[in-house]
Amino acid sequence: MIASLLIALLFPFVFSCSQKLVRVQPYEREYFSQDKMLIDPVESAAEQEGHVFLIKEASAGGESSFQGGCGCR
Amino acid sequence: MRRLFGLLSLLLPFKALASSLADRGGFTFDYYADNTDVQVYSPGFSFFKTLTKKFLIGIKMRIDAISAASIRKGGSPIRTDAVTGATARRAFDDVRYAPTLLGVYDDGDNSFTLGVYYSKERDYTGRSVFANYIRQLNLQNTAVGLGFSQSFDKWDPVYKRNLPTDDRKERKIDLSVTQLLSPTSIVQFIYSNLYSEGFLGSPYHYLLGKDFARFETLPETRRGHAFTVKFVKLIDEPTSVNLSYRYYTDNWGIKSNTADIKLLRDLTDSFTVGFRFRYYIQTGADFAKNPKEYSITDRYIVVDYRLSGFSSNTVGILFIKNFGFSGFKLKGALNYYQTSSNDYIRNWYGEDRIEALFGSISLDYTF
Numbered sequence: 001m002i003a004s005l006l007i008a009l010l011f012p013f014v015f016s017c018s019q020k021l022v023r024v025q026p027y028e029r030e031y032f033s034q035d036k037m038l039i040d041p042v043e044s045a046a047e048q049e050g051h052v053f054l055i056k057e058a059s060a061g062g063e064s065s066f067q068g069g070c071g072c073r
Numbered sequence: 074m075r076r077l078f079g080l081l082s083l084l085l086p087f088k089a090l091a092s093s094l095a096d097r098g099g100f101t102f103d104y105y106a107d108n109t110d111v112q113v114y115s116p117g118f119s120f121f122k123t124l125t126k127k128f129l130i131g132i133k134m135r136i137d138a139i140s141a142a143s144i145r146k147g148g149s150p151i152r153t154d155a156v157t158g159a160t161a162r163r164a165f166d167d168v169r170y171a172p173t174l175l176g177v178y179d180d181g182d183n184s185f186t187l188g189v190y191y192s193k194e195r196d197y198t199g200r201s202v203f204a205n206y207i208r209q210l211n212l213q214n215t216a217v218g219l220g221f222s223q224s225f226d227k228w229d230p231v232y233k234r235n236l237p238t239d240d241r242k243e244r245k246i247d248l249s250v251t252q253l254l255s256p257t258s259i260v261q262f263i264y265s266n267l268y269s270e271g272f273l274g275s276p277y278h279y280l281l282g283k284d285f286a287r288f289e290t291l292p293e294t295r296r297g298h299a300f301t302v303k304f305v306k307l308i309d310e311p312t313s314v315n316l317s318y319r320y321y322t323d324n325w326g327i328k329s330n331t332a333d334i335k336l337l338r339d340l341t342d343s344f345t346v347g348f349r350f351r352y353y354i355q356t357g358a359d360f361a362k363n364p365k366e367y368s369i370t371d372r373y374i375v376v377d378y379r380l381s382g383f384s385s386n387t388v389g390i391l392f393i394k395n396f397g398f399s400g401f402k403l404k405g406a407l408n409y410y411q412t413s414s415n416d417y418i419r420n421w422y423g424e425d426r427i428e429a430l431f432g433s434i435s436l437d438y439t440f
Binding site for chain 1 (some may be wrong): 097099106115137169171184187192194196197199210211212213214215229245247251252253254255256257259261263264265266267275285288297298299300301303305307311312313316319320321323327329331335337338339345347355358379380385387391392395404405406408410412427429431432433435
């Protein structure tokens with residue numbers, strides 16, 4: 001079921017060159033060069049809090065962090 | 074490349090724009106303290122050097138200087154273990170060294186990262202390899218990512234306890250799709266598949282029952298799935314909102330929901346401030362009981378509160394100072410974290426809940 005969900009999610013992006021997905025032209029992207037529009041606006045803090053939440057809670061993944069192993073987990 | 078630093082420090086990059094590699098470096102200092110008498114001071118640096126227009130290599134180094142009652146006392150911060158507890162307090166109870174080396178190929182439409190990670194502390198050695206591929210599609214409105222990491226970690230407890238195995242291996246596969254929705258909004262989906270095997274608990278956790286004492290005993294494999302959606306929207310210049318939701322589930326019976334919201338606002342052309350709130354809630358593992366209900370015959374014994382049901386709240390502030398054409402950028406964040414009250418926390422830490430303060434400040438320079 002999960003595999004099917006993933007395929008359904010990724011298929012239109014991977015195999016389509018649909019113009020419907022071209023929503024923003026290069027000259028319209030000025031806002032995406034601003035820090036406040038980044039998905040992780042403060043990268044070092046995102047890395048640290050990803051590590052803190054990883055060692056304080058049971059959940060993992062779904063985040064951008066690559067978290068190498070440490071004994072505190 | 075605006076997201077280069079993020080790309081290099083994180084497994085899944087979110088490159089929403091066409092970009093090129095650039096030489097960069099930076100210093101970071103992280104701090105963490107909580108009410109269980111843990112303090113961690115973490116200086117670090119990073120340096121990334123382009124070899125050609127399409128190739129880059131980088132190094133990151135992080136040091137964790139740790140002061141913790143749990144280390145000094147051999148396990149629980151409220152009970153001194155006669156065998157494992159240290160008698161004298163040193164400046165730091167443990168120091169962890171964690172270098173990362175990586176290489177990046179980026180031709181504008183394809184980006185491939187390959188790296189290795191090593192971590193050494195007194196009783197634990199971490200070794201990982203990671204790789205990541207990003208493909209830009211639809212005139213760079215869409216980015217599809219595939220990430221992989223595998224760790225080969227090893228326990229070496231400070232006292233000679235015969236563990237069932239001293240290995241811990243963790244594999245993570247990430248799939249991501251990032252899509253520009255409009256000139257002022259972007260969405261990202263991430264799916265993570267996780268698999269762990271080996272000794273998945275702590276060698277120092279033990280349970281004192283009425284007439285028995287047992288070490289924490291957990292299953293030796295764990296399989297999990299996480300689904301995340303992130304959304305960033307410019308509300309109106311100069312304010313943006315950053316939303317994130319994650320659902321996690323695993324075969325130990327733990328399910329969790331995480332919601333995170335950040336509001337960011339430019340106060341000047343070069344100074345941005347933000348506020349964040351995060352809420353997290355999880356169920357307990359199927360085999361976790363109230364700490365007072367365990368018997369000596371139970372197959373699994375849970376001591377770690379992270380395997381019980383609880384929730385947490387995090388509030389924080391952040392700032393970004395851009396020094397313009399000088400190439401310097403100063404960024405920081407400070408967060409307060411609090412869990413709900415919990416019998417496991419009470420049993421092990423002698424506190425009703427965990428309360429923590431943590432922050433990070435970094436100075437980055439683009440050559």
